[in-house]
Amino acid sequence: MQLVYKKPETLTDATMHYCPGCGHGVVHRVLMEVVNEMGIVGETIGVAPVGCSVFAYNYMNIDMQEAAHGRASAVATGIKRVLPEKIVFSYQGDGDLAAIGTGESIHTVNRGENILMIFINNAIYGMTGGQMAPTTILGQVTSTTPYGRNSDLIGFPLKITDLVAQLPGAFYVTRQAVHTAGAVRKLKKAVEASFKYQRMKKGTCFIEVVSNCPSGWKMTPAEANVWMEKNMFPLYPLGDLKVPVLN
């Protein structure tokens, strides 16, 4: 029998702990496919966050560091500053990047750190059991917004990707998804481009992936993707927020 499809060697054999339908596994795969295909396994260093993807280093078969909650981009800054020729990325969820780590996120981009920041936005805290995230949408019920997110009480969803796109240090800022085969292909192109720009030392590349959380949202995977398209995409529209300008 002929083998026509297999996982890249840059993914380990470990069984992923992610829930059925979760986007993390797909994003991991896309990232590692690009690392494999670009032949940069030996020169890529990743930084894992605190959150559902805290064990990303168990699945990505490359050198990795586990950061404290919110500090992945500071850790990535430290790595990149002493190894400027290597490829460095951070991988964070919405709570990590846009709540506890907001300061680090904004200042990393503002310095134009020459790294790729991957930001998974699923509008909820998955790991701790479904609490409100900074990106939770208005009216969304979570375990800490049991009556729905109310802006009078707890403010509005934080569109941090729009915010960092305004900073001069950002070179390429885009918002992608992984709910269809087409979306996965587009994400892969964005990751490839980001690593290419990093080689060219252009500044920070920032990719938001609007994703789902079937367990946290208490939906089936299919329902979750429908809910995401209907409720999250209008607030977090897919596409480039800062188009790279190469001269």
Place this chain on the structure above:
Amino acid sequence: MESAPRSDARLMKGNEALAEAAIRAGMQAYFGYPITPQSEILEYLTLEAPKRNFVALQAESELAAINMIYGAGGAGARVMTSSSSPGISLMQEGISYMSSAEIPCLIINVQRGGPGLGTIQPSQGDYFQATKGGGHGDYRLLVLAPASVQEMADFVFEGFRLAEKYRNPTMILSDGALGQMMEKVALPASGSLPVINKPWATTGKPANGERRILTSLHLEPEKMEQINMRLQAKYRRMEEDVRYELLGSEEPEVVLVAFGLTARVCQKSLELAHERGLRVALLRPITLFPFPSRVIESLCEIADSFLTVEMNAGQMVEDVKLAVNGKRPVYFKGRMGGMIPTPEEILLELEAITEKDETATA
């Protein structure tokens, strides 16, 4: 370290001598944030970095700074950060993570008076924080306590050496007076601290080797306990690097125990005491962790009592009492909130203690 070649003596501020020593010790990256009374370190290093080929970056906070040295240290670089008491409090989470992930680094605390925002005057109020862990979980830092501008420079070399020997964060516990005062210093020469191999560093997966992961997360309690046991064994091994200085009478009635700036003050008290015919010795712990407990234990055989002097409400005195273990009385004299004890007020304590001891034995 003592035999390393040195430059001619020059007059320097403690903070600047420390910063210059860090460059000469082969520091590859420094991340810091301004806070009085240590900002000269950040200023000196950002000035020198482009000229002398190392990284110096002003972070957006102490939180970011400690996590930047986590990343850079984890990538194998010789790394340092510096701050003063409130900023060191902010770094505690990162220090706990680095202790667990075993990332060597040098952390400078130029202490100021607290608690809270406190004062910018010198203090030793962070002894507990420095020597008992400081952040969450069971861990220890190697802690060096300089007492002069010369030692501010020398201990940077020793600090990096110990950090790399044990794969553990090391702290230099200084204070605002040592950081700000100017003294004669002969700086160690560049290149005298060897570069060591760090096979655990994340520099990119080797073509024919295992990938490296730096983490402090181990959800299985059996594994986490094993890691704790290994770390505790390492902390016990550090005992072989204990350092102290013992001055004064060989048959003391009272042993003064003081570190850092207070040890300098106590040297003067020692002179005054000898002029008055009192037999006094001064034990200066140079490493606060590992603590020179054994020498204190042996001093119990020859001394009548101990007087611990600190610029705090009584922190190191607890370790002195543990070492003395009830065999002799242990007295304490402290000033707080940025106040420095005078040699005369320590002398008064010594006189009161010797009278008390005579009454007790009479």
